[in-house]
Amino acid sequence: MRSAIQLYTLRELNDSLPDLLRRVGDTAFEGVEFAGLGDADIEEVQNALDDAGLDVAAAHVGIEDLEADLDGVAETYAALDCERIVVPYLDAAAFASEQAVADTARRLTELGARLDDRGVSLGYHNHDHEFADLGGGSAFETLAEETDFALELDVGWATAAGYDPVDLLGSLRGRVPLVHLKDVSGTTPVELGDGDLEIDACVRAAREAGTEWLVYEHDDPDDPAASLEHGAETLADLLD
Template identity: 50%
Template sequence: MARSAIQLYTLRALDEPLDELLARVDDAGFEGVEYANRIGDADADAVRTTLDETGLESVAGHVGIDALEDNADDTVEFYRSLGCEHLVVPWLDPECFENEAAIEETADRLMTVAETVDDHGMALSYHNHDHEFAEVNGRPAFEHLAEATEEPLGFELDCGWTTVGGADPVAVLDRWADRVSLIHVSDADESGSPVEVGDGVLDVAACAAAAREHDVEWAIYEHDDPDDQMASVVHGADVLERF
């Protein structure tokens, strides 16, 4: 059964210290957190204290690929100090997947970074949006990328964005489960605008069943643009009980 976490990007607009937000996340019932942009400005000591007090686990950190290429030592050690054992590249531009040559170059770049992170004793995954499922020579770009890479690179499969991209996240997970230990549970309408999970295109029940079947370690809730951040947190915690 997948454990529940929240991507803190969901709460980026709340004007509260990160350690206070972590306490509220714990109160909502989440077991872990995944860091995003706010962690760089947070009081790291206060964050660590709150993690100790609540028992929340640091599941992963979203880190731009440039930071890992330019200064892997300091980047890895910072996240290690928070208890992270997993880093995730959260985004690469659509141009990185527009044709086979671009995908091969992207695959080489990600593999180089994954091997560096692995040498530091951490795991690295790539997090998809919808553009990785645009067709390149008759197949989704994601398939080309997955076939052009291997461990130690893994994938954080965003089920909502995969669906928006025209693919079935259950089928993707069925094929690549051995390289997926983290999934994002997000949702959007047919135009790609974020909505609360269950109100959009995502088949929540099917994704939950697939996550259980394949022993996904963490199901991570994310809403890119919630109207009410804390209400969304509570809703996300309820949704992830199915996982």
């Protein structure tokens, strides 16, 4: 299992994307997960990845962007040796009922099939609203049952929703190549070790579930540069 950082964590820093990658490369992180490329030149980004010794774990791409220009998105990230694209968010309406989940499952499955044809794997990343109670279980569990694409479990948001991420990881063996390691206090993201997450247990469960990349994320760090260093050091110790 390898460590990466979701670059959304660092969005408030003033660095260009290539400079941001070089900054990450100065830490113990082995890879990155993109949260958009902005207006960065792809060749410069690839050169920065090479200079920093970083691999690309995945890229978060909004579903509207994927549906509007799937070929363009796939080609862009293929140029960066990125083989996984993750839909980072769908709003609560997509999980509000069994019919809504069925529609969401179909929409994502069709998108995943189109990406498969282009040699790219689809994933979906949860927040807390996917765990809405549908009477016979959560919307997230229903989505998992009705699909076979990868699920990038965010253990922090699962914890915030009142679910045990260790149990979830156990039920998702083989489905979670990427896991977001995030800590929360209640529903507020905090630095790893400052919140409610049972970090060691989550890491063990992720390893047992076959996770390839443990991805650090902090949605709203007070000091992104310090969060980068803390996250890198914490994951290095956890994976040692």
